[in-house]
């Protein structure tokens with residue numbers, strides 16, 4: 608009894624008695640078998656019904672076995688095929704296998720050779736079906752995820768927008784109370800209004816962060832060749848202008864040219880340098896270094912920004928990149944916890960990776976990669 612009793616076979620041979628004999632023998636073996644005598648009939652049968660395997664003669668008038676296979680695999684890419692051939696035409700059988708046949712059997716057909724070949728081919732058929740099913744499921748899940756992500760994006764962006772107006776009302780009226788009426792207010796009431804004002808300001812920062820984060824995810828990438836060294840110097844200058852009185856040293860190695868969206872990559876540097884400056888505040892001197900390493904493949908570079916600041920424990924290293932995740936208390940280091948989530952989103956949109964290494968009190972290093980330009984161009988197109 609064959610393992611695939613339910614398997615549906617299509618036998619194709621232009622010599623009617625041969626086809627009939629083979630069809631009946633295979634039926635006796637327990638297969639479901641349909642027999643036809645030309646390529647055209649075979650294709651018609653394949654369009655009408657589902658078959659697991661085609662067993663076809665190679666030499667047939669009008670449409671030979673190879674032409675039939677080519678068309679049959681278009682109708683059903685998971686179909687498996689075995690060709691039947693005489694001793695004289697083994698090279699043609701080899702050509703048939705290049706076209707997609709799994710195996711060939713020699714004429715006159717011996718059942719002892721045919722059955723094992725059929726069973727092998729049917730095992731492959733089963734694997735192909737499973738594989739196709741899995742691929743389909745992955746495609747469906749990916750599409751579902753993409754839709755869910757888009758919905759979530761749209762939701763958070765519209766909620767953030769909608770929250771801004773009432774928030775402006777709260778800060779606006781708190782401002783008026785603290786400005787014009789402050790002297791008429793008992794100190795405790797004034798303190799409460801100040802707290803309302805501070806809370807609303809913080810919420811406004813969070814909302815702006817959320818909006819920026821969602822913008823980094825949606826805005827189209829415009830990759831171009833970048834001079835990371837120049838951008839870094841510009842960013843550094845802007846940021847350190849607000850750090851008067853601090854003893855800060857920047858160590859900037861010569862950097863290879865890279866590719867990316869200039870505005871988004873600039874934002875990555877702004878966020879990472881801001882963190883480095885913020886979390887080295889207790890240090891004098893603060894030493895911040897931007898360098899790079901060659902990746903093993905020799906093409907892409909790994910960039911890093913290292914500081915000698917307060918650092919953190921490595922078990923938190925993955926969490927930092929989540930939205931609103933903070934390790935340090937706002938009393939010590941202000942912030943909303945949006946910076947690194949945005950950085951990760953930008954780097955991943957470029958097809959790169961980001962990770963961190965740190966130790967408490969010994970500083971932190973953030974590593975990121977940007978892919979070579981050719982790859983990036985494809986990311987940008989598909990993204």
Ligand SMILES: Nc1ncnc2c1ncn2[C@@H]1O[C@H](COP(=O)(O)OP(=O)(O)OP(=O)(O)O)[C@@H](O)[C@H]1O
Nearest residue numbers: 882886918927933934935942943944945946947971
């Ligand atoms: N260079 C660093 N050294 C030590 N801790 C860091 C460093 N960079 C980030 N962290 C930790 O990771 C957390 C998340 O960083 P992230 O930049 O996302 O937020 P933030 O700096 O707190 O706020 P903001 O949204 O204003 O950037 C920080 O709160 C801090 O605890």
Ligand SMILES: [Mg+2]
Nearest residue numbers: 882942946947
């Ligand atoms: Mg930050």
